[in-house]
Amino acid sequence: MINIKEYRCDFCTACVTVCPPDCIEVREASIKIDNDTCIDCNLCTYVCPIEVLSPDEE
Ligand code: SF4
Ligand code: SF4
Structure with missing residues (x-):
């Protein structure tokens, strides 16, 4: 699961x-992740240039 700091996302x-x-x-000014489909590869956390996304440590 990925945490999203949406207020920072561009x-x-x-x-x-x-x-x-x-x-x-x-889409427009929102970002959503389908946690049922996410495979927790964390690739998205590496490419985000402003650290909006982070792995959920729990
Ligand atoms: S890139 Fe990987 S960790 Fe990020 S949302 Fe997609 S499947 Fe989940
Ligand atoms: S890479 Fe980061 S800034 Fe870009 S859309 Fe994804 S979460 Fe937002």
């Missing part, structure tokens, strides 16, 4: 591009 869609199961949706 909706550049870089994370959408790298997500293997295509479970990130960026």
Whole structure:
């Protein structure tokens, strides 16, 4: 599971591009991750240029 600091996101869609199961949706000024489809690969956390996304440690 990925935590989203949405207030920081600039909706550049870089994370959408790298997500293997295509479970990130960026539309207008919102970002959503489908946690049922997410495979916890953390690729999105590496590509986000401003650290909006982080692994949920729990
Ligand atoms: S952790 Fe992987 S599967 Fe989950 S949203 Fe990020 S890129 Fe997609
Ligand atoms: S890469 Fe980061 S800033 Fe860009 S849309 Fe994804 S979460 Fe937002």
